[in-house]
Amino acid sequence: MRESKPNFVFPFPFMLFITHWFLLAFHGSAAESSTYIVHMDKSLFPSVFTTHHDWFESIIDSTKSGTLGHSSIQPQKLVYSYSQAMYGFSTVLTSEELEAVKNSHGFVAAYPDRGGTIDTTHTFQFLSLDSSSGLWHASNFGEDVIVGVIDTGVWPESKSFRDDGMTKKIPSKWKGTCQEGQDFNTSMCNFKLIGARYFNQGVIAANSKVRISMNSARDTYGHGTHTSSTVGGNYVSGASYFGYAKGVARGIAPRARLAMYKVIWEEGLYASDVLAGMDRAIADGVDVISISMGFDGVPLYEDPIAISSFAAMEKGVVVSSSAGNGGPDLGTLHNGIPWLLTVAAGTIDRTFGSLVLGNGQTIIGWTLFPANAIVENLPLIYNKNTSACNSVKALSKVAMEGIILCDLVSDPKIVIKQRRFVKKASLSGAVFISDQPLVNEGYARYPSIVISAKDAQTVIMYAKSHRKPTASIKFQETFVGIKSAPAVADYSSRGPSPSYPWVLKPDIMAPGSNVLAAYTPHTPAAEIGDNVLLPSDYNLLSGTSMACPHASGVAALLKGAHPEWSAAAIRSALVTTASPLDNTQNPIRDYGYPSQYASPLAMGAGQIDPNKALDPGLIYDATPQDYVNLLCALNYTQKQILTITRSGSYNCAKPSFDLNYPSFIALYSNKTRSVVHKFKRTVTNVGHGPAIYRAKVTEPKGSVVTVSPETLSFRYKNEKRSYDVLIKYRKYKKENISYGDLVWIEDGGTHTVRSPIVVAPRGIV
Structure with a gap:
């Protein structure tokens, strides 16, 4: 067995090159002048000018000369010109010059530039969680949801783990503890960081002479501190990475409780320790498990994450995991486990x-x-x-x-x-x-x-x-609103999953590049020259390790808003509401292949959309027995299945590869030129009452997709309806990967329930 390293790139920033709409405050040299943002009418662009930039400069020049030509103010060039997010410019003007601009041809509006605070990590804003309604408010910011993080430990002194504003009563279901150890005592836990444990017996067993350098839940690596604060860190003003991304830091679920289970050590990472940490987290009563690591090249029945997450799923615990950093090659994904959530990484704006x-x-x-x-x-x-x-x-x-x-x-x-x-x-x-x-x-x-x-x-x-x-x-400047974003990060591992390719993975994409979150202050976060090492309380890191806790945080919010939902229901809501479009409303691009749009093998259903996931309309649910039916179809032995299920109460009476999953993947043999795949799905109406949905299909190239029935009619909430999907594919060129989608559209336009479809040769696995 080959253990993988945590799924992050240290640090791995990705450049976005297109000019933005975000303004920095600009201060003129004269007391009586101010910076103004000026909107212009694009339809009135004079043909005499080559570019909008030239037009805007001429307007400014005309205000600085002529009747105002003997002003003592030095002429100012444009601060910025804009042609994408808005159409206009910003410049320094006196009140007299402003009036002259207002009288210019094509003027629409002008107002003073405003100094502002960028909200960090900014990803919550990028995901629209800061709206006046939606998932944050419906879940009360994740209040009292407990997230267990399986990682490298935690730096408890970080401001992100203070318990200011947290309710002073920990949920009664919590059975965990704050384990003492080296440089770590019980007083370091609080109403935010309610638990911390460490597991290194596997490391010690593998090398009896090993000396554990930090024998406690304290993080000396930075990874666990970063991921846990991304999930549910408290509000911290003035956080930044050496002046970059400065603002208010907060986790995706800022009122959730956190518990750290340290299983990754400088001395090694072993499956036994991971199993122990996951096992304890389930017993302690967590609602969500966030695990930014994976094991490559192992079958499900030997994968500690697959095994332990099955038990978590049985108890209704949502497990969110990272896809890995083996991209952009296909078939490099780990954690392609049918009963958990697998998260790809994308860029931010x-x-x-x-x-x-x-x-x-x-x-x-x-x-x-x-x-x-x-x-x-x-x-x-x-x-x-x-x-x-x-x-x-x-x-x-x-x-x-x-x-x-x-x-x-x-x-x-x-x-x-x-x-x-x-x-x-x-x-x-x-x-x-x-x-x-x-x-x-x-x-x-x-x-x-x-x-x-x-x-x-x-x-x-x-x-x-x-x-x-x-x-x-x-x-030390920061600009947001960059277009186009997101894009799939090139390092993000692609599906299909070698361990189980018959379920489309990854499930979704979340922000993973240049995420600012808490860090260990004694670990170098930057370097000047060859010998100047610089620490930072907050660090910008990139990787699917950073994407995973974003999804974990959203899952925690959904758990708070819908405590009755199963782990499969929460995953379904995230998948069917994810967006395949970027902030220019074009298909998301793939940074691994810059000329191409991203396929579901790179991004799953698309970028996570928390607010839409709150009210998905329909969900695809699944029972533990449904997953066992998959294992039976794999011809696993009874003992191999038992390693995962831990119980003989399940049976193999109905083996099937066709799980009630919110996506479709049809694999065809390289030796055949055509394939027919039939899928059966059952959806549950979680809307507010009666509803009618109609199917709309975008067929993968070379395929004919038939949905039966094409209309689903629901009389009441929680009613179930089933349908079949038939995919007929004929290889029209060489081996080819094609994709499309099935969207159930509610009459009246309230809900759209989208499932990606992939048709691919089996040989890519």
Whole structure:
């Protein structure tokens, strides 16, 4: 058995390159002037101008000259121009100049720029949990739901685990404890962190001479502290990563109770310890288990997570797990277990830092240099020689007091090498050009920024057209509202699951890239140069380990809002309401294959949508016996099945691969040119009363999909109705993966219940 490592990339930021709508407050030099946001009418764009940017600049120039030409205020360039999220610009104006702008052709509205606080981790906002109604309010922010986190331990002193605002009565079902150990005593638990245990006997048994460096539930790695605070951390003002993503940190379920079960050690990760931790969590009375790890290359009956999560499912405990970081290859997913939730990782709509040219133009880029370095108004050095950044020798001929602009390269490995060369050459700063997400692996050790190839054209034109071009790199800036997002992270493992490919995995996607959450303060979170290590109480980390606790937190909220729902019902609600569209209302893209839209093998049903999951309309439920029927169909022996079920009370009278699952996957043999798959599904009406649903199918390429009946009529709440799906596929080219969906649409448009469909060759597993 090969144990996997926790599913995160340390840290693995991903760049998003398209300009945003979010504004930073800008302060003019004169007391009587202010920054204004000006909306313009796009339909009145004058044809005399080439771009909207030119039009906006002409408006500003006209207010600074003419009748106001003898103003003592220096002319200001645009602060920002906007053409996506809004149409207009921002600039510094006096009250007189503002009136002149109001009289300009195409003016719509203007108002003062407002300083604001970005809410961190920001992902709760990205998922629309901050709406005036919805899942947060329906669940009272997850109050009294208990989430057990199976991980590397916890740093109890973190502000994220304070119990301010928590009710002072722990639910009576809680049977756990706060286990004492090295540098950890019972007083470190409270009404937020209600339990902490550790399990390392498996590690010790494997090596009797091993010395456990931190023999307690205390986290020395940072992973467990990060994931648990993402699930249910309390409100913390002023959290940031060295000034980036600064704001109010909070977990997805900020009023949930947390319990840590430390099973991952610097000395090793063993299945026995994982089983012990899961076992104890179930016994302690948790409602949700969040586990950001997995075991590769093992059958279900040897997988400690599969085994222990079956027991959790029987007791109504929702288990949320990470898909793994083996992407973008297909068939790399672990935790493809039919009775738990498997979560893929996606990007979010946030980026950091900007490049400001000497002419005032601002380029939004990507940098996480962990200091507010002064890289201002320095010469911008651009050589047509593309090898300038490819060796220390070539860079040594460049002036040190300047910002080098490196040419575009398509291979991310070359850009990473360029970074090393520039760092060794000790230039004042550097601008790298790349559209490859992998370029941003790791934090920036050197004052630099990455910009997109599209934006680079503006920079290059400026450098070529000015005799003495200059630039500044701005650090510790945060921009949100970036389009398009989310995208599937390239590292996120893809299905089908090698352990059980007949259920479509992953189930859903959640934010996993650049998630800010609590961290261990004695573990390096950044580095400057080669020898300056920097700690941080909060860290930006990426991986499916970060996506999993987002889904765990949403599951906790659903558990609070619908305590009567089974684990399968909660998973169904999450799957059928997930969105396959990004924030531009286009299909979600796959960063592993940038030219392609993401398939369900990469993102499941799509991005998790908490508020819609609160009221899904229909759910696909399942009983423990339904899952046993799957195991029976696999021809597992009675003993192998018993390792999972722990009880002989189940039977193999009706073996079947066809689980009542909220998605469909049809695998065909490489040797045959056609396939017919029949699926039977039963849905339960969890709406508010009578309802009629009609089927709408988007057929996978090369397939004919028939749904019978095409209409489902419900007379009352909790009534069940069944239907069949017949997929006929004929291989029209070489082996091919195709996908579509089945959507049940309620008459009146209140609910839509969507299930992805995948048709794929069995050989991809």
